[in-house]
Amino acid sequence: MRQPVFFNTLGRRLEPLEPLVPGQVRIYTCGPTVYDRAHIGNLRTFLFEDLLNRSLRFMGYEVTQVMNLTDVDDRTIQRSQDTGKSLDEITVPVTEAFFSDLDALAIQRADHYPKATEHIAEMIALIERLIAAGYAYESGGSIFFRIAEDDDYGRLSGFDLGQVRQGERVVSDNYDKEDVRDFVLWKAAKPGEPSWESPWGAGRPGWHIECSAMSMKYLGESFDIHCGGVDNIFPHHENEIAQSESATGKPFVRTWIHAEHLIVDGQKMSKSLGNFYTLGDLIEQGADPRAIRYLMLSVHYRDKLNFTLEALEAANGALKRLDEMRFRLAHTGASPGESRLVASVEKMLEAFETALAHDLNVSESLAALFGLVREVNTAIDGGAVVEGDREHVMTALARVDEVLGVLDPEAWRTEAESEGLADDNIDALVAEREQARADRQWGRADEIRDQLQGAGIVLEDARDGTRWKRQ
RNA sequence: GGCGACGUGGCCAAGUGGUAAGGCAAGGGUCUGCAAAACCCUCAUUCGCCGGUUCGAAUCCGGCCGUCGCCUCCA
Numbered sequence: 001m002r003q004p005v006f007f008n009t010l011g012r013r014l015e016p017l018e019p020l021v022p023g024q025v026r027i028y029t030c031g032p033t034v035y036d037r038a039h040i041g042n043l044r045t046f047l048f049e050d051l052l053n054r055s056l057r058f059m060g061y062e063v064t065q066v067m068n069l070t071d072v073d074d075r076t077i078q079r080s081q082d083t084g085k086s087l088d089e090i091t092v093p094v095t096e097a098f099f100s101d102l103d104a105l106a107i108q109r110a111d112h113y114p115k116a117t118e119h120i121a122e123m124i125a126l127i128e129r130l131i132a133a134g135y136a137y138e139s140g141g142s143i144f145f146r147i148a149e150d151d152d153y154g155r156l157s158g159f160d161l162g163q164v165r166q167g168e169r170v171v172s173d174n175y176d177k178e179d180v181r182d183f184v185l186w187k188a189a190k191p192g193e194p195s196w197e198s199p200w201g202a203g204r205p206g207w208h209i210e211c212s213a214m215s216m217k218y219l220g221e222s223f224d225i226h227c228g229g230v231d232n233i234f235p236h237h238e239n240e241i242a243q244s245e246s247a248t249g250k251p252f253v254r255t256w257i258h259a260e261h262l263i264v265d266g267q268k269m270s271k272s273l274g275n276f277y278t279l280g281d282l283i284e285q286g287a288d289p290r291a292i293r294y295l296m297l298s299v300h301y302r303d304k305l306n307f308t309l310e311a312l313e314a315a316n317g318a319l320k321r322l323d324e325m326r327f328r329l330a331h332t333g334a335s336p337g338e339s340r341l342v343a344s345v346e347k348m349l350e351a352f353e354t355a356l357a358h359d360l361n362v363s364e365s366l367a368a369l370f371g372l373v374r375e376v377n378t379a380i381d382g383g384a385v386v387e388g389d390r391e392h393v394m395t396a397l398a399r400v401d402e403v404l405g406v407l408d409p410e411a412w413r414t415e416a417e418s419e420g421l422a423d424d425n426i427d428a429l430v431a432e433r434e435q436a437r438a439d440r441q442w443g444r445a446d447e448i449r450d451q452l453q454g455a456g457i458v459l460e461d462a463r464d465g466t467r468w469k470r471q
Numbered sequence: 472g473g474c475g476a477c478g479u480g481g482c483c484a485a486g487u488g489g490u491a492a493g494g495c496a497a498g499g500g501u502c503u504g505c506a507a508a509a510c511c512c513u514c515a516u517u518c519g520c521c522g523g524u525u526c527g528a529a530u531c532c533g534g535c536c537g538u539c540g541c542c543u544c545c546a
Binding site for chain 2: 361458
């Protein structure tokens with residue numbers, strides 16, 4: 001089993017993965033706040049996590065992934081009050097849309113999607129442990145974490161809170177805290193807000209405690225990897241560490257991996273700039289989700305991803321090249337003889353995995369793949385494809401697609417695209433045109449070609465006959 | 472003010488000490504009844520700038536310039 005290295009935010013360096021249980025990796029990934037549809041920036045992070053899971057499985061690890069659904073927070077409550085809808089009326093449809101976005105991008109499902117509102121008891125229990133140990137205190141019905149008690153607070157983000165500028169957001173926080181740096185674990189209910197009963201009266205959990213409680217419930221008090229967007233490093237993940245380790249006295253997470261943000265046309269995505277997109281927006285504008293997946297996968301997760309129309313076009317072009325190779329290989333004849341491709345395929349697989357194991361260097365994995373594409377193409381042109389080569393290459397493509405999830409065009413074909421002429425009819429027309437060409441009936445041949453083109457069928461007249469493809 | 476990231480060909484993007492992967496675009500060629508599609512080839516003496524270390528640096532160190540992120544509930 002390959003031992004990958006990842007960039008651990010805690011320590012800021014590459015480290016080999018050493019799962020607490022050999023061969024098994026437990027991962028917690030911060031999920032969406034389901035008050036509104038996910039934007040493509042959110043999806044980039046989820047796609048990175050999909051890549052991480054798939055890569056680990058590719059290398060032979062057993063992966064357990066948990067992703068929380070934050071279904072109560074300030075924004076959700078605000079939305080509820082603005083619209084007069086209940087929390088559920090807001091979060092249920094958004095959650096459905098979230099899963100449909102995951103499906104559209106071929107993101108594999110996590111093992112658990114715990115909802116905050118269904119784990120209030122676990123959160124209360126964790127808060128009680130913190131109070132009992134002196135790490136938390138009650139004030140006005142709310143509970144706060146006492147940062148002064150946590151001597152290694154700040155080691156993930158590198159922030160020394162004594163040096164941190166005390167911004168307006170802190171000052172304007174109206175809760176009565178011992179220390180402005182303290183963060184809230186439990187919020188006393190305000191009139192009209194949704195609330196749950198607790199030993200301290202009605203209230204609701206703070207955001208940070210949610211992730212600590214749910215990750216521990218499903219993955220244990222110590223686990224291997226915790227992911228999220230870079231913006232979560234401080235304060236969210238810093239606070240998770242503080243709460244969790246103060247409560248359990250054990251190391252919380254061994255490896256923290258954070259995904260950089262996506263920007264659009266060189267600028268931070270924001271509604272005021274008009275460059276704020278959901279997946280649905282892009283699909284409406286004609287973007288292919290398959291190309292979106294390819295594009296987001298092809299840029300390293302720790303680099304900012306500049307999402308542009310041009311980049312999406314390049315992704316389309318790259319996919320086309322891959323499709324063509326597969327298409328040509330499927331239609332080429334094989335002759336008996338010694339295969340030259342077997343060694344190339346093995347080399348590609350080896351390079352592909354090595355690159356992934358090095359902090360998910362997909363660019364390099366893809367380079368290995370394209371190296372094989374050229375060799376296969378050259379073999380096809382030279383008539384050097386032998387028996388068994390096709391299966392060998394196809395098997396290897398299926399293998400790397402366990403990670404990439406973009407190589408099989410059939411898997412991405414929508415119903416609309418599958419409609420139209422049936423394959424048999426197309427085959428018959430192509431055969432008729434072949435006959436017309438043999439008879440030098442150019443008029444009839446071109447007529448058929450135009451007819452098929454009108455139906456979205458492209459013909460390729462190659463040396464060993466005509467082949468066709470859709471679109 | 473504090474902490475951090477990044478700057479490689481027209482665009483995107485690998486490469487963290489040994490002499491610049493890959494994709495898109497572009498140019499040339501091949502195939503073809505004509506086309507189309509496709510394939511093949513070519514395409515950075517150079518890695519923001521200036522110094523330094525080294526036999527050797529895009530890679531390490533120092534400085535400068537530029538872009539960007541976080542700094543209490545934004546993936």
